[in-house]
Amino acid sequence: MQDPGSHTLEVDGLRKSFGSNEVLKGINLTIRSGEFIGLMGPNGAGKSTLIKILAGVYQASSGQIRLGGRTLTSLGDTEDVAFIHQDLGLVDALTIAENFALGNPPQRLFGPILNKRAERTSAARALGLVGLDLSVDTLLSDLTPGQKTLVAVARAMDRGARILIVDEATSTLPPRDAQGVILSLAAAAAAGATVVMVTHKLSEILEATSRVLVILDGEMVRDAPTHGLDRAALVEMLMQHESDPHNLDDASHQTRDPVLELRGVHFEDLGPIDLTLNAGEVIGISGLPGSGLHDIALLVNGTLKPHKGEVVESRPRLTRALVPPHRESQGGFGELSIRENMALSALGRWRRLSRVLKPRREELDCARVASELSIKPASIDTTFDILSGGNKQKVIFGRALLLNPDVFVLCEPTRGVDVGTRSEIYRLIRELARGGAAVLVASSDAEDLFSVCDRVALVADGRLQQLRPVSELSTSELELMV
Ligand SMILES: Nc1ncnc2c1ncn2[C@@H]1O[C@H](COP(=O)(O)OP(=O)(O)OP(=O)(O)O)[C@@H](O)[C@H]1O
Ligand SMILES: [Mg+2]
Structure with missing residues (x-):
């Protein structure tokens, strides 16, 4: 039994299946306070699924999660733990201070009188910690995507989170903004917080993390200290x-x-x-x-x-064919299959040929492109909505390829x-x-x-x-x- 005050996070034999598809095949992990973990692995490997189970969005099929020795079903309701997903959970129409207060127990002066000033002061302090020189009265909608991500990090720190779990928060940010986010996470780790960060960017792993974990096909296949690794070694660890x-x-x-x-x-x-x-x-x-x-x-x-x-x-x-910049919002149709999403723009071509040709041709083309891009799952009848983030991106890219x-x-x-x-x-x-x-x-x-x-x-x-x-x-x- 560990000291209940410690923040060691342990995951034991965690499994998760969606229908007959086993996405996590017995994950084991131990992460100690102050570690900065880089979690890597190919698109569809199971990284976000693992994080969603930790957050309580999905339930594991079996396995255990322990924090400081205590067994929990998830970390979602644990004050000490903050999750930062790509969708940051901030409200554009509110100010920074109001976003900080969202979901927080209000700070009270006497009875029902709220201590707004204390809330504002602590929000301003947290902004300082992530290097944001902004008034807490700034509307979220006036911020750049990078600043919004920093606000999400600051809010987690303001809430006293000892563990920050971050899923590809920098993937849509321009390099300088991404750098700011990485620096503020590194500062949090240096101050004793635990950071678990999913990223595909090798430079972020090398720059900030203390340990790298690699998930491949639902299994944890590598666990190595970052110190002593270089780009080539990371690629070697990752390449299938x-x-x-x-x-x-x-x-x-x-x-x-x-x-x-x-x-x-x-x-x-x-x-x-x-x-x-x-x-x-x-x-x-x-x-x-x-x-x-x-x-x-x-x-x-x-x-x-x-x-x-x-x-x-x-x-x-x-x-012409376009792969749009904001595929998160301009991308695919959730309820349609990979095949339908890919074929959308090329429909005319197949329709013209439809008297001679048949859907079979379209199917073969889509399957070829899906395999060239190693889209996972391999079945092109899979619904777009359930694809991992990176695989969604590939489908949109595949759509342009098919147009030729x-x-x-x-x-x-x-x-x-x-x-x-x-x-x-x-x-x-x-x-x-x-x-x-x-x-x-x-x-x-x-x-x-x-x-x-x-x-x-x-x-x-x-x-x-x-x-x-x-x-x-x-x-x-x-x-x-x-
Ligand atoms: N709700 C769901 N229903 C069915 N299958 C799902 C669901 N969510 C995820 N999956 C499947 O689980 C697998 C792992 O997906 P996950 O999102 O965890 O991948 P990932 O490692 O985060 O990939 P990426 O790097 O692309 O973000 C994928 O094959 C995905 O299609
Ligand atoms: Mg993911």
């Missing part, structure tokens, strides 16, 4: 299918004919923007949040119309996907270009730029800077760009 992310074929492309041009395009604060996409070439653009990076992508796609200037297409009925258009507009193409899929996506993008497509990658991830693009440029001050061949740039120059 061996493909080298940087082993990309550099064969020069036959055609470099212009396919689509933005000429003197203005949109809101952007402009004038000049950009030419060529067949067989991958162009990368990057920039800070608010730079208009994704707006340029949407202008290329035709989703946004320029206020001034023109978008010139090399031929009539040029086809002249121009691919890919916003944040590797957001939320695991290390193996990332290299597979890079390989697919190169293949698209080799097949003659013009590709635009709009990304805030430096690795996307140097792994897959031919030429890259930064969006800053409303302008697109000059495109430069990636081969002329060093990695650190590229990292500085984003």
Whole structure:
């Protein structure tokens, strides 16, 4: 029996099945106070399921959870434990202080008189701890996504949480905001809190964690101190299918004919923007949040119309496919299957062929793309809603692949996907270009730029800077760009 005051978290033989699908196959864990754990594993491995069981969202099929030696059904109602999911659980229409007070027992002065001032002071102190220099009266809706995540961390700390469990809180944040969140979690760990963080980003693991756990197919397969690990060692721990992310074929492309041009395009604060996409070439653009990076992508796609200037297409009925930046909200249809979600945009193609061809063709195409992207579960009849976060992203990517258009507009193409899929996506993008497509990658991830693009440029001050061949740039120059 442990000291009940300790915060050692133990998980013993935890199993979980959804129907006949066993997603967790007996997980064992011991995590001590002050540890900063990085929890990694491929898309669909069971990371979020484990966290949802700890939070009490799902019930385990069997197994035990203990905190400081006490057996609990979940940690969901334990004051000492805070969960930060991607959906942060904050209310946009309320101020920071009001969000802090949400769900907290009110601080009272005398009887029914609430001590608002004490609440505000402690909220302000917590904001300071995560490095946010904002008034507690700021409306949540006025904050950037990165600031909102920091508010969620600050709120957890304000509530005195000794254990912070964080599921991919940085995956949708631009690098600098993500960095702020990681630093504040590291500060919490340094002050004695336990942090368990799920991430696909190797740099975050190396920078902040003290121990790495890897889940593969519902089993905990690796448990190693971070100290002494490097990027290559982490990739080695994670890879199921061996493909080298940087082993990309550099064969020069036959055609470099212009396919689509933005000429003197203005949109809101952007402009004038000049950009030419060529067949067989991958162009990368990057920039800070608010730079208009994704707006340029949407202008290329035709989703946004320029206020001034023109978008010139090399031929009539040029086809385009978009992978949108906010797939969490602009992504899939929850109740439809993987196959239906993928086939949506390509329906016309199959319909045209439907007299000769049959659904069978569509099925084969979807199955091929699903397997190229290692979508899990492998059955394309699986409902979209039950997919893991990364697998949802892959379905949306697969939808664009199936369209096989002249121009691919890919916003944040590797957001939320695991290390193996990332290299597979890079390989697919190169293949698209080799097949003659013009590709635009709009990304805030430096690795996307140097792994897959031919030429890259930064969006800053409303302008697109000059495109430069990636081969002329060093990695650190590229990292500085984003
Ligand atoms: N409510 C549910 N019903 C049925 N199956 C589910 C449900 N929730 C999750 N699953 C399945 O459990 C498996 C593990 O999913 P989970 O979300 O835990 O993966 P993950 O490791 O978090 O992946 P990612 O890195 O993509 O977020 C997946 O195959 C998923 O389809
Ligand atoms: Mg997940």
